[in-house]
Amino acid sequence: MDKMKMETPDLVAGNIEKIGEIFPNCITEGMGEDGKLRKAINFDILRQMLSDEVVQGDEAYEFTWVGKRAAIVEANKPIRKTLRPCKEESVDWENTENLYIEGDNFDVIKTLYESYFHKVKLIYIDPPYNTGKNYIYRNDFSVDKEEYLEQAGQVGEEGKLVSNPKTYGRFHSAWLSMIYQRLLLARNLLTSDGVLVCAIDENEQATLECILRELFIEDSYDHVCVSVVHNPRGVQGKNFSYTHEYAIFVFPKDIKAIADRKIDDEDVDWSQLRNWGSESERTDAKNCFYPIIVKDERIIGFGDVSPDYYHPMQTEKHGDEFYVYPIDKQGIERKWRYARQSVDKIRDMLKVRKTSSGYEILLGKTFGVQKTVWNDKKYDANEYGTKIVGELVKGGGFSFPKSLYTVYDAVYAATANDKGALIMDFFSGSATTAHAVMQLNAEDGGKRKFIMVQLPEETDEKSEAYKAGYKNICEIGKERIRRAAKKIAEENPDAKFDGGFRVFKLDDTNMKDVYYGAAEYSQLTLDDFESNIKEDRTDMDLLFGCLLDWGVTLSQKHSIEEINGCRVHTYGNGAIIDLMACFDNNIPEDVIKTIAKKQPLRVVFRDSSFADSPAKINVTEIFKLLSPDTVVKVI
Template identity: 50%
Template sequence: MNESLNQMKKIEKGDALAQSQNLIEQNIASLREIFPALLVEDGGGGYAVDIELLKQLVGDATLSTADEKYGLSWHGKRQARQIALTPSTGTLLPCPDESVDWQDSNNLLIEGDNLEVLKLLQKSYNRKIKAIYIDPPYNTGRNLIYPNDYQDGVQAYLEVTGQIEGGNKLQSNPESGGRFHTNWLSMIYPRLKLARNLLAPDGVLIVTIDDNEVSQLGVVLREVFEEGNFDHVCVPVIHNPRGVQGKNFSYVHEYAYFVYPAGTKAICDRKIEDENVDWSHLRNWGSESERSDAKNCFYPILVKDGTIIGFGDVCPDEFHPRQTEVVEGISYVYPIDKAGVERKWRYARQSVEAIASMLRAKQTSYGYEIELGKTFGLYRTVWNDKRYDANDNGTGLVGDLVPGSPFTFPKSLWAVYDSLLAATGNDPDAIILDFFAGSGTTGHAVMELNKDTGGNRRFILVQLPEPVEDNKKFPTIFEVTKARIKAAGERIKAQSPMFTGDVGFRVFKLASSNIRAWEPEPSDLEGTLLANAEHLVPGRTEQDVLYELLLKLGLDLCVPIERKDIAGKAVHSVGGGALIVCLADGFTTDTVEAAANGIVAWWKQLAPAVDTRVVFKDSGFADDVAKANMAAILHQNGILDVRSL
């Protein structure tokens, strides 16, 4: 006999058999079966009853429609909107030692919570991003959702990632929970609001998603990127031809939303490879296709040995040839169909030579047919190229580049490549942002695209350092991102030695501000004043402070920075003199003049095209007299914007 049948199962506290019938659960189950629309998420993981809808279902005629409008509503939407408006108190710390080609690269790889990073990028990259490509969590229930119920986002981020002790943790989002869709919507909504601010006037947003949230995402996108001002196209992408077994269907596709300004040519035409050229008749057919409809489109095309060698003159009205006339081995082909009807070519005689390279002569049973090869065309609304298979060009590729990678199904490189080509094909200097970077496919695609087109596109990748369990080589997802971009760049250089484009990146990490907040201790005001005499956080470097200034002043994080020693002090010029920074200590009334005159001389040499701002460290001055003298000398020489921190 089966041993398990002889075992006696103990009834534990909390088991259904140890308590009375849960009438609330029974009522909820009944309502979900009969009137599922009545139950709405209550914000605490449970359900509430929509009283207004209940009234409507029982025929209450006193209902008001004043608050009805098209859109998507969920518990927490107002808070999600407010979170997007709350400024960040953080900064991005430069990490040259973790970077590749720090000095010369214009690519950015940022470790941090993308919500806070998007806030920090607002000034420097407002309306400058040509393409945003994101592959957010698909809300399958296993994905980790970053909590948004906090005031200090940087503090919560540091707690979540274990950099400081705290109560915030990454959380799973089970489908059985009452906030399954709400959690996901509250996560994506503020990020999309911030992303819109960064998108250029002709920029394109591309968001990939699966069936779990495709409907909700479509409505949210239409709210953030409102219809009328933006066009929205949802493209199914066949990314897994083998299929993923579902309950009743095998899923072979996902979706890519393309959102771009209405009325603009934001999506470039696709290039059709030679072996897949779309051929069509140069001869017109259908309505208004006869010779009399455009007489200047009736002329012979000269063919010899199957090759087009020239074009004849427009035929006079009284001339009526056969479809093909042969003279001294040269075939004169006219736009006459196999029924003998005189039609016309699609291009007039004065225009046809400009497209000669796109034409070919094809032998038919009744003579030659002249065909037009279409090498460029509109992208189609279903993408099914075999290159989009994420098994071969995602999982296999990443595993080859980064052995030991924990990614099981990353995006196909070529699906991202074609998306970015569509969005930036006419802008070889585009800035491309991905704030759900994952394995770094977007950065890899940008480098491949530059190699193939000769462009200088830049990427900004943002990735949360989400822990990877039982993986000593890659303790966080960010480490995988970094390793993949480095390996991809090395492979591109090895395979294309003539390519001189940028395959490096600068690493930055989200952290609390370098500037200390004023937090007085009421019981020890004197000690607080002494402790806050230095405004900068202990342990932070000049470089850390310098890059925070770039963010706060709205300068590109890759803007050129020069350093010069003036009167024994390190002075930095940013952007050709747009910003001059000196964070040195020891400015006294005796040393200020030499330093000030040296700064003025360098400023005149740089001759910036914009007004210059000069920034010092407040505690670097011995007293207010030294500080006033510095400002006076700079003002007298034309530098009017002088600040201290």
């Protein structure tokens, strides 16, 4: 029986394999740190393979900074961390498909890597801007460690928040490594039609664009830098007053990835859906003459007409519904511009307007495509960011949240046509993105899901937030989602949207060191093997650790049942069960058989679940007989 790996994938080995598939002649053997031979790349040959001329010099078009290579090495390294479920702090754990994950996003992205590979439709991020006043999270001190340490007051232990003042010699480099590492990994979470939106200000906008152009090559991706007027009053500089920041959109070139602006935007042009002029009458296209049914000033469907019946009224009342026909003011039966099916598809672009005698249907002009300047009072970060958070989470004031509508419009632009999209924000702060996703779902009936990631960065002891009981930013973010969901539900009583979330917290692996390197220990006893799992870990921790290891998503249905005294986990949304698990000791044969009969795709036990080797062999035999396709592993 195979053992679960319980560490994130070794991306370097995977990358070498992939290059080897295309260029087998570039594969050579190198010596690993452990003295063992392993595959490596001969870069001179690879470089030559990619050039039709003899490669001589080192010069190339590239954007680089001190520490870039170290950042790549660090990003590709496996880590032994896991996400531990926290049911108590979750909302609607059983049904929700949203996730709230606490921890450094670099490690969190690594733990999620296999489960969410190519599954995220939109990544929206608003990282700390490199203002010289912000703290950044440093994972890697391998670059010039000594020099770092000389910078008194600017260093922390590896993996701690440190300040990054402008006086620091590597001011840009430190920030660039931080963001590059995360984007290098996160881009692989995007679906092939996925969109990335990065908020940024003037401090690093230019450099961030260089990074994005490297990671998302311009042959395949469009890069559009939208200016968002988020502070109409402006921040006074020496020569200019700063009123805007940026939202850089990156999206695949070959598709229409960005939806047109919402039709309720002030500057959309409206025209009649009814045709006018030549060839605009009912007889010119019979399938374009039908009633559009309106209720509560919204289109709810389409009706039928009998072929020869003349409709005298433009609007007919049927109970509390209104049937609107394409009849003009002179009473001439004209036609709608499109047949029923086409109009149904553009419902989002239609508006119902009340007239003196009934209703008319208007179509928003399609040149409502997104503009590169977002200038509207709704993007004001103070009015619709700080104030909204302050009202929802009393005392939980959060510095510099985005306007709810900046994020809402970005989410809408990327997912208007994919209402089941998965949206991730791994610098989630006060969770504006979660709020925007829920709001949009409530309005358009979508089933978008979110993953918020946030470092449990402590709030300042003197801050209002701290005094109000929010000891770290995650507390503010979670509370904001709870309250926002409640408010949205109150304001949209008929709306069905997912206002819950499952909370997970980043932690060290569930496994003791002995699990990974038993060979390194000279005097191992049986006890050491039996307790290869850390004492404080529950079976829920183990279950979710295995799901991550196996690349299964974290938001599926989960139930626990008692079978012959054993706790058995069943996990998965589909008719075929994704995974079953039991982490008890000495699991009786009938429990194994009950599990095998359900024929799940995967099953996991503890190594110590079986009394001895024959018992283990017996399990293998049971599955061979009852469910030969199930993959069975132990931890």
